């Protein structure tokens with residue numbers, strides 16, 4: 324269990340962590356997701372004891388870590404800038420943490436752990452090679468393995484798959500959670516990739532400007548995003564957000580008056596953004612609300628097609644099966660439908676903060 328309460332960390336004039344609250348449960352795989360500079364690495368370093376917070380508390384398994392040295396915290400970390408012994412073999416790099424007096428394991432158990440981790444990370448055939456002669460991606464997997472072989476109270480992983488190509492990254496994502504040690508150990512995993520967070524996280528914490536904006540399961544973050552920025556961070560193509568306002572009878576009308584949706588949008592006159600994900604829009608007639616527009620552009624995405632539809636002054640993007648969309652050409656008239664339960668409603672964005680979700 325990892326708990327950060329009211330943690331603040333500044334570097335000169337930069338506030339890296341601003342009253343950060345974080346609660347990672349025992350045995351959980353928790354993804355901390357945020358853009359560059361949001362404070363992800365600083366959070367990990369604070370948990371590890373490599374940075375001392377200016378204010379607030381860090382607890383591991385219920386114990387206050389104030390004054391506890393990094394080596395005594397029982398956490399194993401993997402940072403993006405990994406340190407390995409280049410002249411030693413991959414096997415020796417994996418084995419070295421298990422030879423230290425602190426983590427010594429019986430030889431048979433050590434071999435078993437190394438074997439499992441190496442197998443799942445796909446580095447078994449490389450174990451005899453000196454690390455200095457491995458590719459960046461292979462080295463990164465050895466560095467990750469070095470962390471995972473070691474029994475720990477918690478694993479702290481900072482973008483551990485960032486140097487892998489897309490295919491390997493996807494494969495590794497699936498394998499990572501299958502590693503026995505990972506299944507048993509509380510893991511705090513840092514990433515800026517929302518696909519990775521959705522794939523891996525039992526829960527996800529979205530961090531922005533040194534604060535946690537939202538914590539939840541992937542369903543909670545997907546269906547009930549805290550604000551427009553969280554909604555934009557998840558899902559490709561991105562969520563459509565149409566600006567408009569609430570009409571006298573409580574529905575939605577787009578700013579140019581061309582799109583009307585009979586949703587319960589709140590108090591009349593309020594400026595809002597209505598959100599709908601491209602995969603929740605259906606071409607043609609369907610259950611739910613209908614909209615009409617013209618095709619602006621189409622783009623093939625493998626078995627599906629992204630169709631951008633112009634409705635008055637705004638574009639709506641939708642993803643349709645190739646069979647339904649392949650005949651569409653620019654300027655063709657199209658009808659779309661959306662189920663009311665797939666509409667999300669937000670306050671309008673303001674210069675000082677993204678619009679919050681309104682309603683349940």
Ligand SMILES: Nc1ncnc2c1ncn2[C@@H]1O[C@H](COP(=O)(O)OP(=O)(O)OP(=O)(O)O)[C@@H](O)[C@H]1O
Pocket residue numbers: 334337338339357358359360361362363364365366515
């Ligand atoms: N040692 C340092 N000295 C000065 N400023 C720092 C230091 N470490 C971090 N910062 C600043 O604190 C803020 C948070 O940095 P942090 O590295 O935690 O972000 P991050 O979310 O991990 O970003 P990235 O994804 O780019 O690694 C940034 O503005 C960064 O420039």
